Amino acid sequence: MHTRLTMRIHALLERVFPERRLFLRSDTETRFIRLKSETQLVAWTGSIIVVAWTIVATAILLMDSIGAGNFRAQAQRDQMTYEQRLSALSGERDIRAAEALAAQERFNSALQQISIMQSELLATEEKRRELETGMEVVQSTLRDTMKAREAARQQVAALSAEVDENTDVALNDDTAGTVDLLANALAETAAQRDQIATDAASAIDYASEMQLELRLLQERNDQIFRQLEEAMLVSVEPLDKMFRDAGMNPDNLIAQVKRGYSGMGGPLMPIQFSTRGGEPDPDALRANAILTAMDRINLYRIAAEKAPFSIPVLANFRFTSGFGPRWGRMHKGTDFAGPIGTPIHSTADGVVTHAGWSSGYGRLIKIRHEFGIETRYAHLNAMDVTVGQRVSRGERIGAMGNSGRSTGPHLHYEIHVGGKPVNPMTYIRAGRDVF
Structure with a gap:
């Protein structure tokens, strides 16, 4: 059975690959090599494998070459994109730097305005206290004068009654002098009263003007405070977000920076106002809150220089x-x-x-x-x-x-x-x- 199968396979191979002879001739003799069907099949299969491998290898090389070209082109496109992005970031960084310089100028201007406002507030406060003291003195003098006038009236009324009862008795020189003295004192008192009334009216007008000026100054201060508070809010929030995005606790960070920079003094020191036992001044509280925010920005700047936020x-x-x-x-x-x-x-x-x-x-x-x-x-x-x-x-x-x-x-x-x-x-x- 095995022999028949082998013979059939050989006969089939003979049809496709008939037996061939390869003659080798020299000067003295001629030789030949017989190529069997099986040998030809092996040679043909080997040739097919070699050709197929050559085709596949060539295709792979071509694909690699094309892929490498595409990769280089993509790399060049990526490089151009990154360069454009870097240029945009550089431009944005310059804009941020210009904004920071402008904010610093606004900050310095705000500090000067705060200093001017402090001086004006202190001067206004002194004027108001002097006015209150003057008003108290005027009112006290007016009260004393009114009492003196009332006492003089009572004395005049008593003397008049005594003169009426003794109409038959001639007034001696002392009584006449007393009446003249009282009349003169009453006239002087009336004049003083009129002068005091005039001074009081002038003081009231002056106080009204001072109150109006003080109210306008307070409105101006309130506007400046609002602008400064908005500027502080806009400046602090990005810094606070920067540290939080980096996984750092801003409060702990500020406390740690403060331990290394604990000196006192300078324009960021809190403003001290004497309350004379009363409630704290709202303007002083707002000014100190702004100075606290400015100090926080300064501490953030120090921390940002010490943390790797740059590239x-x-x-x-x-x-x-x-x-x-x-x-x-x-x-x-x-x-x-x-x-x-x-x-x-x-x-x-x-x-x-x-x-x-x-x-x-x-x-x-x-x-x-x-x-x-x-x-x-x-x-x-x-x-x-x-x-x-x-x-x-x-x-x-x-x-x-x-x-x-x-x-x-x-x-x-x-x-x-x-x-x-x-x-x-x-x-x-x-x-x-x-x-």
Whole structure:
């Protein structure tokens, strides 16, 4: 059975691949090689496999070439997009800086207006107190005069009655003198009364004018206070949101900054008004609230310089990899790709704790900041700082490179809070709306 099947297969192969002979001729003899059907089948199958493999390999190479071209084109488009976006961000940053300068000018103008208002309020308060004192003196004098006039009238009435009872008795010189004296005193009292009434009317008119002036001044102060309060609200809310978006508690942050900046004095000191045992002045309370908000903005500014809200690459770049799992491993930072030698800047004030080679990181710089924050800058081509050096926000610390485990020139940027890595884009996005 096996033999018959083999013979049938051989006969079928003979039809497709008949037996052939390959003659090899030399000067002295002629030889031939017999090519069986099975040999031809193996050769044909091998040729088909080789041709198919060649076609597939060529197709793969063509697809890779086309894909690489598309990738380069897409990379160029992405680079153009990022450059346009960076230009827009730079323009927006310039606008924010101009707005900050304008706000600072408005702030200085507001401080001057507050100083002027304080002087005017104190002068008005003194005038009001002098007026009240004068009114009290006038009223006391008027009361005394009225009492003296009433007593004089009673004396005149008594003398008149006594004169009427003794009409038959001639008035002696003393009685006549007394009557003249009383008449003169009564006339003087009446004149004093008229003068006091005139002075009182003038004082009342002056008090009315002072009250009107004081009311207008209070309305003006209220308008200025409202503008300042709105400006403080607009200025504080973005800063407060920036720190909250970065996962930082603004109240704890302010308290920590205050511990390092606890000196007293200056234009932001609260205003002290004497209440003379009465209720606090509402204007003083509003002014102190504004000064408190200004002090909070100043503390926020100090904290923002010490926290990494800036971006480490200010030249043209593109994001190539973000924070999170990548190829089965945790990517602890954000990658910024650019040419070798691109300047790298510190994202906050701090102290350099490491500047050297670190296995897969290559040339690595570590900077310790306030609030338990550390930033890392890896794969550098050059380092411009040394361990122990104090750096400022925006200061150049090195240049972009390709050292360590790296597939191309880029910056690997990390932020660690309390020793644990966090997403750097959280801080960059939080500070983008403010700086």
